[in-house]
Amino acid sequence: MLQPFTREPDYLTKLEDGTVKQLNPFSGTEVWTVAGRGNRPMGIQRPDPMPLDPAQHGRHCPFCEHRYLETPPEKSRVVQHEDGHRETIYRTMAEDLFATTAEFRRVPNLFEILSYPYWHLNYGYELPTRVAERKAAYLGSVAGRQHVLGWPGTS
């Protein structure tokens, strides 16, 4: 009996940004190898656990309140005022990062699996207007520009 012609799927696809998609013809499992994904920190040496040094309070890690510049520009933060009420502050500029102490911060993922270039190069994705405006405003300030350009690996 004749079978209708069906096109075989692409078992190996290379996208514009260098991402390679492989489709296993037997299992149907799809594997994506995203360009640049291997650049994230790997093999970090962890010292033996020790009690936290109180002299380093606020500086223990890149998310602590004295190290705000070690994360990407934040999306929002929650601050607690002296009367106890909490406020969410959005799109804090670099100049204002240390004006308040965040109880909680939302920051972009520095090591996202699928980055903006992936979506832009392969699917034509463009930044939404409000995000493009936020980017321009942040980079338009001296402190914001220094923050972003001073990032490890960007010089």
Ligand SMILES: [Zn+2]
């Ligand atoms: Zn910390």
